[in-house]
Amino acid sequence: MQRFLLSRIAVLIPTFIGVSIVAFAFIRLLPGDPVQMLAGERVVSPERHAAIMHQLGFDRPLVMQYLSYLWGLLQGDFGTSIVTKRGVAGEFFTLFPATLELSLCAIVIAVALGVPAGVFAAVKRGSWFDQTVMGAALVGYSMPIFWWGLLLIILFSGVLQWTPVSGRISLLYYFPQATGFMLIDSLLSDQKGAFGSAVSHLILPSIVLATIPLAVIARQTRSAMLEVLGEDYVRTAKAKGLPRSRVVGVHALRNALIPVVTTIGLQVGVLMAGAILTESIFSWPGIGKWMVDSVFRRDYPVVQGGLLLIAMIIMFVNLAVDILYGVINPRVRAR
Amino acid sequence: MKSLTRLLAATALTLALGSAASAKTLVYCSEASPEGFDPGLYTAGTTFDAASRTVYNRLVEFKHGSTEIEPGLAESWEISEDGTEYTFKLRPDVKFQTTDFFTPSRTLNADDVVFSFERQLKSDSPWNQYVAGASWEYSSGMGFPDLIKSIEKVDDLTVKFTLARPEAPFLADLAMDFASIMSKEYADKLKADGQESMLNQQPLGTGPYQFVAYQPDAVIRYKANPDYFKGKQKIDDLIFAITTDASVRVQKLKANECQIFPYPNAADVDSLKSDSNLEVMEQEGLNVAYMAYNTTQAPFDKVEVRKALNMAINKQAIIDAVFQGAAVPAKNPIPPTMWSYDDSIQDDPYDPEASKKMLADAGVTDLSMKIWAMPVSRPYMLNARRAAELMQADLAKVGVKAEIVSYEWGEYLEKSKAKDRDGAAMLGWTGDNGDPDNFLDTLLGCDAVGGNNRAQWCDKEFDDLVKKAKATDDQAERTKLYEQAQAVFKKQAPWLTIDHSKVFMPMQKSVKGFVQDPLGYHRFDDVDIAE
Numbered sequence: 001m002q003r004f005l006l007s008r009i010a011v012l013i014p015t016f017i018g019v020s021i022v023a024f025a026f027i028r029l030l031p032g033d034p035v036q037m038l039a040g041e042r043v044v045s046p047e048r049h050a051a052i053m054h055q056l057g058f059d060r061p062l063v064m065q066y067l068s069y070l071w072g073l074l075q076g077d078f079g080t081s082i083v084t085k086r087g088v089a090g091e092f093f094t095l096f097p098a099t100l101e102l103s104l105c106a107i108v109i110a111v112a113l114g115v116p117a118g119v120f121a122a123v124k125r126g127s128w129f130d131q132t133v134m135g136a137a138l139v140g141y142s143m144p145i146f147w148w149g150l151l152l153i154i155l156f157s158g159v160l161q162w163t164p165v166s167g168r169i170s171l172l173y174y175f176p177q178a179t180g181f182m183l184i185d186s187l188l189s190d191q192k193g194a195f196g197s198a199v200s201h202l203i204l205p206s207i208v209l210a211t212i213p214l215a216v217i218a219r220q221t222r223s224a225m226l227e228v229l230g231e232d233y234v235r236t237a238k239a240k241g242l243p244r245s246r247v248v249g250v251h252a253l254r255n256a257l258i259p260v261v262t263t264i265g266l267q268v269g270v271l272m273a274g275a276i277l278t279e280s281i282f283s284w285p286g287i288g289k290w291m292v293d294s295v296f297r298r299d300y301p302v303v304q305g306g307l308l309l310i311a312m313i314i315m316f317v318n319l320a321v322d323i324l325y326g327v328i329n330p331r332v333r334a335r
Numbered sequence: 336m337k338s339l340t341r342l343l344a345a346t347a348l349t350l351a352l353g354s355a356a357s358a359k360t361l362v363y364c365s366e367a368s369p370e371g372f373d374p375g376l377y378t379a380g381t382t383f384d385a386a387s388r389t390v391y392n393r394l395v396e397f398k399h400g401s402t403e404i405e406p407g408l409a410e411s412w413e414i415s416e417d418g419t420e421y422t423f424k425l426r427p428d429v430k431f432q433t434t435d436f437f438t439p440s441r442t443l444n445a446d447d448v449v450f451s452f453e454r455q456l457k458s459d460s461p462w463n464q465y466v467a468g469a470s471w472e473y474s475s476g477m478g479f480p481d482l483i484k485s486i487e488k489v490d491d492l493t494v495k496f497t498l499a500r501p502e503a504p505f506l507a508d509l510a511m512d513f514a515s516i517m518s519k520e521y522a523d524k525l526k527a528d529g530q531e532s533m534l535n536q537q538p539l540g541t542g543p544y545q546f547v548a549y550q551p552d553a554v555i556r557y558k559a560n561p562d563y564f565k566g567k568q569k570i571d572d573l574i575f576a577i578t579t580d581a582s583v584r585v586q587k588l589k590a591n592e593c594q595i596f597p598y599p600n601a602a603d604v605d606s607l608k609s610d611s612n613l614e615v616m617e618q619e620g621l622n623v624a625y626m627a628y629n630t631t632q633a634p635f636d637k638v639e640v641r642k643a644l645n646m647a648i649n650k651q652a653i654i655d656a657v658f659q660g661a662a663v664p665a666k667n668p669i670p671p672t673m674w675s676y677d678d679s680i681q682d683d684p685y686d687p688e689a690s691k692k693m694l695a696d697a698g699v700t701d702l703s704m705k706i707w708a709m710p711v712s713r714p715y716m717l718n719a720r721r722a723a724e725l726m727q728a729d730l731a732k733v734g735v736k737a738e739i740v741s742y743e744w745g746e747y748l749e750k751s752k753a754k755d756r757d758g759a760a761m762l763g764w765t766g767d768n769g770d771p772d773n774f775l776d777t778l779l780g781c782d783a784v785g786g787n788n789r790a791q792w793c794d795k796e797f798d799d800l801v802k803k804a805k806a807t808d809d810q811a812e813r814t815k816l817y818e819q820a821q822a823v824f825k826k827q828a829p830w831l832t833i834d835h836s837k838v839f840m841p842m843q844k845s846v847k848g849f850v851q852d853p854l855g856y857h858r859f860d861d862v863d864i865a866e
Contacts, residue, residue: 032745035470038378041764042476043752043786056468083370085466085535094551153586165586171362171554171574283578285552293368298745 008322012315019315020073023307024066027300033058034082034298056082058300069304078309079301081294088305092287096309097180098168099286102278103271105202106209111264114214118221118260122229123248133218140215145274149208149281156204163204166283170197205282209274213267220263224256231255258329265321268314358571361846361864363857364578364587364596368552372538374512375455378472383512384857385575389557390432391515391540394423394448394494395506399861400850402621402673402769404506408443408516408541409494418501418808423448425492430562431518432545436537439520443541445488450519456480462522465531473513473767503808504770511768515540543568543860552577569863588613588841594864595842595849597857601661601717607841616840618851619663621670622715623774624763625830626706626726627789629756634699641828643693644759645683647733653722654834661839665832667821669774672853673766674810675817680825682832691733703736705758707751711744714855715763715836722833723761751789759831760789769854771817776801779824790829797823 035044035052044052053059057068072079078088117137121130157165164170168182175189183202186194228234229252237247276288287306294302369385370377377383387393396407409423429443454462455474463469474480482505484497498505508514521539525531538546541564544557555575559568576593578584584596585603589610599607599615608615628635628644635641650664666682669675694702708723709716716722720741727737740758742750751760767773777783780801781793797820804816824830840851845865852858 030745031743032749036745036748038470038472039476040378041748041762041787042378043748043783044476045786048470048475052468052470055464055470080467082468085371085376085469085532091551150582153583157590158586161590165590165592166578166583167576167592168553171360171576171592174548174556177550281580281583283553283576283580283583285550285577289552289579 004326005323008319012319015315016312019311020070020304020308021066023304023311024069026307027295027298027303028062030295030298032298034300037296037298038083073308078305081302082299083294083297083302088301089309091290091302092306092309094180095285095287095290098182098284099272099275099279099288101181101183102202102205102209102284102286103268103275105206106271106274107213107264107267109206109210110213110217110267113210114217115221115260118218119225119248119253119256121218121222122225125226130222134222137215137218140211141219143211145208145211145277146281148211149204149278152204152208153281164197164201166201166281168198168201168284169194170201173197205278205284208281209271209278212274213264213270216267216270217260217263221256221260224259225252228252228256254328258325261321261324261328265318268317272310272314359569359864359866360572360574361570361595361859361862362574362576362593363859364584364593365555365575365857366577366581366584366596366598367579368577369549369555371535372546372549373466373517373535374515375451375471375474376466376469376535378476380855385555386538387512387515388542388856388858388860389544389573390538390542390546391512391517392429392542393510393512393514393516394425395510397510397769397852397854397856399858400852402507402853404510407510408448412506414808418503418806419498421496421498421505422489423494423496425494426564427492429541429564431521431541432539432560432562434537434539434545434547436533437518437521437524437539439518439539441520443516443518444491445494447516447519448494449486449488450522451514451516452479452483452486455513456483456486461526462531462534466535471513473511477508479508501806501808503805503813504768504772506808507768507770544573565860568860570859573859585841588843591843594846595840597838597840598714599839599841601659604659604661604839604841607839612844614842614844614846616842616849616851617661617837618840618853619670619672619835620714620838621672621766621769621853621855622763623665623668623670623835624713624715624761624833625665625668626759626761626833627751627792627830628759628828630790630792630829631754632757634697634702635704635759637697637699638827639693639697640699640702642683643690643697643699643733644730644735645828645831646686646690646693647735648726648729648831649685650833651685652729653725656725657716657718657722658834658836662834662836665835666825668779668824668830668832669771669817669821670766670835673769673771673774675771675814675821677818677821680821682825683828687729687732694733694735700734701736702734703738704730705740706737707747707756707758707760708739708741709744709747709761710741713763714765714838715834716761717836719761752786754785754791756789756791761833762789763833765855767854771813772801772805775817775820775824776805779829792827792829794823794827794829797827 035049080087117133121133124130153165156163173191173194177185178188179185182198186198234252237251275286276292279286279288291306367381369382370379372386374383374387393407394409395404398405408426410426412421412423414421431439454460455471456479482498482502484499487495489495518539522534525533543560543563545560547556547558549555557573559571561567578587581598581600587593588596607613628641630636654662666680706723706726708719723739727739730737764778778787781798784791784793800816800820804813847863847865849862
């Protein structure tokens with residue numbers, strides 16, 4: 001297991017360097033630069049443009065810029081935003097808990113509903129339940145998030161008035177954010193009703209963000225289950241008279257879970273992509289919105305630093321999935 | 336599900352009870368996050384709403400709802416005979432805000448004024464680069480470092496600005512956001528604590544509201560400044576709830592999660608107007624959308640050709656299609672809300688037949704041209720691509736073949752400046768300070784050729800008029816000169832003037848005293864909310 005772990009961690013180093021190069025190059029490949037974007041219709045004279053680019057250090061050869069960026073990274077310095085003039089890592093970790101909280105809720109919803117739905121659909125293959133679930137999954141998967149979010153807001157917040165429209169908590173509550181996780185902070189705040197308000201604000205965005213992963217997980221679970229249910233050992237288990245719940249729950253599900261866990265791990269990337277839109281609709285102060293704004297402003301340090309931090313998180317999640325794999329399936333370890 | 340419904344109902348009830356008991360609070364659903372809180376560093380209206388118009392004051396101010404100048408922190412001022420010396424007398428006993436993070440020990444004086452400007456003008460000021468890459472966009476962009484020779488403290492309450500040349504718009508410039516007056520005492524304390532960058536994060540000024548807290552991309556909180564020199568505001572707590580999506584802002588207003596918001600989608604305006612709890616204010620914006628011909632390239636160097644093309648295009652159809660009526664056709668390069676706007680000017684009529692004939696008379700046949708359409712939606716032109724398609728169809732009717740081109744926004748701005756640009760470029764402008772000079776000289780002056788002057792149009796008669804108007808501070812005289820300049824512009828037709836868009840401001844009827852600002856600010860001084 002130790003060797004397995006070490007080999008997995010060793011792969012992270014070249015990946016990290018690769019990602020840092022991609023993140024560095026990506027934003028610079030876009031036409032336009034921060035000075036131009038900041039000026040908009042106002043014209044900046046070539047001299048002033050050059051002077052500001054020089055001040056920001058963007059007139060140096062790209063290789064030099066990259067090396068000094070890398071040098072900063074090694075010392076834990078992710079750079080400073082051109083626009084807000086704040087440290088990139090500081091901004092990231094202020095906003096990241098919001099994204100994490102939303103993503104965790106979404107993935108919990110997706111797994112809690114998706115896995116059982118997939119299992120039942122497989123067991124009752126061809127039934128009306130199976131067809132409904134798979135139909136709904138297909139619709140969910142194809143749903144444009146932006147439109148879906150607005151639809152839910154108009155129905156549940158506008159017409160029915162069950163949930164608030166947007167934000168993380170009612171503006172009446174104001175307390176220091178100790179952890180950045182609104183559910184925890186609202187509990188710690190001792191303000192009456194704060195927790196309920198935070199929960200009610202979280203419902204719609206988590207549902208919207210969970211939609212695509214939920215659909216994917218349900219479909220993946222169903223097909224994995226179907227495959228396993230056809231295996232000889234399942235037939236044997238059935239033949240030896242084990243109760244059906246035990247055959248499905250223990251013998252089949254445990255084996256079917258392997259591809260499902262991979263899928264769930266891969267959904268982290270999907271969640272990040274979905275978070276960008278979901279956060280925009282629900283005015284959710286997370287990193288998705290922050291990254292999009294920064295791309296439009298050509299805020300180089302934020303885009304490259306943000307991408308790198310997100311990539312690092314995804315890398316660690318994948319590492320965790322690999323390890324979990326090893327736990328579920330001992331054959332992986334042995335390799 | 337039942338218990339969930341119950342939980343939600345309970346939450347809603349708590350919220351309702353909570354709001355009844357609280358102090359007077361106004362929630363404004365703002366459209367974006369401020370870039371920072373030092374107005375000198377930035378150019379975005381969002382930042383100015385959040386920083387300069389709430390927390391700070393300036394020596395002179397724009398009158399609420401107009402572009403006229405009134406006394407601000409300066410009670411009075413004198414301008415020397417030759418127009419190069421401005422001496423301001425400061426209002427005595429103006430207190431800076433007392434907040435959790437700073438308690439001032441003295442009132443406003445001349446040192447604060449000198450500090451507020453010198454940091455922007457002098458590269459050797461210790462505050463010039465207090466944040467990395469501070470470029471003082473407005474101050475430099477408007478040529479202040481060259482224009483202002485010196486700023487002197489004459490005595491505690493008197494400051495003298497000496498200019499390198501007379502500059503009529505100077506007073507209007509001083510009412511702009513970058514000229515906000517900061518506390519030198521606060522800055523000194525931050526410096527002593529090694530916390531300079533907080534000047535851009537925790538603003539402290541003399542304005543109507545004081546800063547309480549900012550949660551990035553979510554909420555900005557202010558409370559009324561009890562020491563405000565014009566008296567404490569009626570609203571106790573002012574909250575900016577940052578809501579970037581315009582459709583979501585509509586839902587938030589309807590649910591009374593906020594009481595007022597800017598920039599609705601044109602398509603939502605009718606439904607907002609029909610809601611009996613809401614009011615929608617509207618005003619023509621201080622902007623213009625235009626299509627600039629390249630007047631240095633044949634055949635667009637001929638006035639008759641430009642006029643003929645102007646007459647081929649049906650502006651009203653563009654406004655109906657793109658703005659659903661939320662704009663007015665433009666005939667002058669400056670908007671109707673601006674002083675010196677000449678309403679007697681006749682626009683080139685929409686007349687395809689006459690246009691065809693004029694083109695033939697000018698010897699232009701089989702003309703094909705390019706129309707440049709911006710890739711982004713701007714306040715003055717919501718959908719340039721759609722507008723370009725309509726123009727293309729109109730031009731086809733007079734036998735002109737138009738091809739639509741577009742680039743990524745940054746590239747568009749850059750390429751459209753080129754003197755040898757091929758084609759007519761659509762663009763627009765939103766005024767900075769309400770001075771006609773900010774449109775006429777900035778966009779059409781000879782100095783701006785190869786830059787903001789996308790028509791590459793240098794007309795001596797026009798340029799002389801505009802330059803002459805800049806050098807005098809007699810407003811009646813300036814008005815006359817600008818009216819003449821508008822007549823020259825129309826005769827020469829370097830642009831197709833397209834539209835001035837309307838600005839809508841939807842709000843709950845409980846909001847009282849909000850005044851729409853021609854400069855596009857969202858100001859909450861003197862606003863009240865009925866309980």
